[in-house]
Amino acid sequence: MSRESSWTDVAILWSKVLVLLFSPLALFVLLMLSLEGCSASKTYVEADRAVFDVVAPEWADYFGSDAALSNEDKERRRRLIRAWDARIKAEEAR
Numbered sequence: 367m368s369r370e371s372s373w374t375d376v377a378i379l380w381s382k383v384l385v386l387l388f389s390p391l392a393l394f395v396l397l398m399l400s401l402e403g404c405s406a407s408k409t410y411v412e413a414d415r416a417v418f419d420v421v422a423p424e425w426a427d428y429f430g431s432d433a434a435l436s437n438e439d440k441e442r443r444r445r446l447i448r449a450w451d452a453r454i455k456a457e458e459a460r
Contacts (some may be wrong), residue, residue, distance in 0.1 A: 386399040418454055422447050 429435055429443045 411454065415454050418450060422450065423430070 426444070426447060429440055432440075436442075
């Protein structure tokens with residue numbers, strides 16, 4: 367065995383050891399971070415509600431009077447507004 371391949375083998379062994387040691391720790395940290403981020407912050411939800419309250423009615427009026435949009439296009443935009451509102455309400459209820 368050459369000296370170069372010996373160092374390569376040692377490096378590979380150490381990389382495997384490090385992966386085995388730190389994988390559970392990394393998974394635990396990722397799990398904790400993901401659980402922490404399950405809901406939006408109160409400030410974000412309040413800001414999202416404020417934007418919704420200003421933008422949604424204006425946008426609904428705009429696309430509601432747009433003759434170039436089909437009824438299907440208008441309904442798709444109405445569903446988007448309802449989904450946005452429902453998402454905000456779900457976060458407000460937390």
